[in-house]
Amino acid sequence: MTTTRTPPLEITNLRKRYGRKVAVDDLSLRVNEGEIFGILGPNGAGKTTTVECAEGLRHPDGGTVRVFGIDPYRDRAEARQLVGVQLQESQLPDKITVAEAVSLYASFYPRHADTEALIARLGLTEKRNARYRKLSGGQKQRLSIALALVGSPRLVVFDELTTGLDPAARRQSWKLVEELRDDGVTVLLVTHYADEAERLCDRVALIQAGRLAACGRPDELISRSTAVLPSGIHATLDDAIVALTTGEAR
């Protein structure tokens, strides 16, 4: 692993508040090139705010965010060429077709993927002329993944990639994420599913109330937490999260 290159994402002492509510409080983390990095935590922990700062959609109140060394808020155009995103709860117009959406988004990027190949890769060829409203939940999700990938990004951010998907569709999405890593794309995966993070992620950051509770490989986090778990239990990342975020591991 090269450490001399600028990392896909480096967050240092990030702070963000909405009014009086502190969403992110002094958070630092670094995502290495080529890894699947998970951001895990309960709802409202500040996961989405953190990645929105990385996407340049929000301006941090304090600290720095760098995407491949670029400030994603100040130098948006440049940073957004490198980052593909799939946002939580983001839809498309009801009557746009799959092919129209993919080629529209392709035209936003100077280096874009072959749109038909991408549609085929995501299993949407049969639906290429279907309108967004007529797609199933899984198909909508795959289309939003296609839009995240169409600019040939070097970093892809998936926010709640598999929420609301059936088990088969979840596994399909997981396979896709692994293939992305095999292609050398760095993946930032925001999730509240521990099994998903354990299965996919090279490293995981646990966020609790806007702070970094723990960061490391899933197996590291599990072994760190087994000290406080009753012996004889086969610990999972889920157990580790509970142990590490409630402070029982300290």
Next chain:
Amino acid sequence: MTAVLAEPVHPRPGSPRSAFRNLVAVEAKLLVREVVPLLWGVGFPMILLAVMGAFSHGPDKSLGGFSLVASYEPILIAFTCSTFALQGLPTVLAGYRERGILRRLNATPVGAGRLLGAQLTVNLSVTLIVTLGILIVGAAAFGVPLPRQPAGFIVALVLTAAAMLTLGLLVASLARTGRVAGAVGTMLFLPLMFFAGLWLPQATMPAALRRVGDDTPLGAAVAALQHSMAGQWPSASGLATLAGYTVAFGVLAWRLFRWE
């Protein structure tokens, strides 16, 4: 096999300009796919034009010397313009914001500002096309002369569209959902169209009502369009009224508009 995801770099470079062209093309397609607004904004004025033409019997003193159909043409132009600007535009934009579409675009290099530009372009274009249609059908079928002061007519038309589109943007800024935006747009549309003379042409309004109407955007718009069609330059005060509304609505919309 998996190379499709990461590697493929299309040789044809996309530029911001072609991105804008594509946004305009897609927004135009989406507009055409909405049948009801299209019937309302294009079909209804055309039908009304035909009805007025059928009942028109030459110049009428009570209509300021215009025929019925001639006095209604500017009203129908104002009708089309405000339908797309007050009902189409805000419903679409507030709906896009509600559904995270603007936010998603802001995460691309292009940004949602260009979508706003595309929406304005599409709605303005439709207004201009329907206006042209009204003028051509009116001239060919019912003998209404084309505007005798074309430059004044274009100025009046552009200012009318600008005042209505900026008001539409303001509605889109204030309404939280597409549905609310549509309702607010309709609530504004009805009184504005009243002063435009949809139910009671300006020439038949009592003097006091007409004076009030002259200070409303569509009252001023219809008077300016009417004058330029008859060969006069639109009154400076009427054009100033339209320009003033455009600036006021535009500044408010600029300050209040939210992407999410």
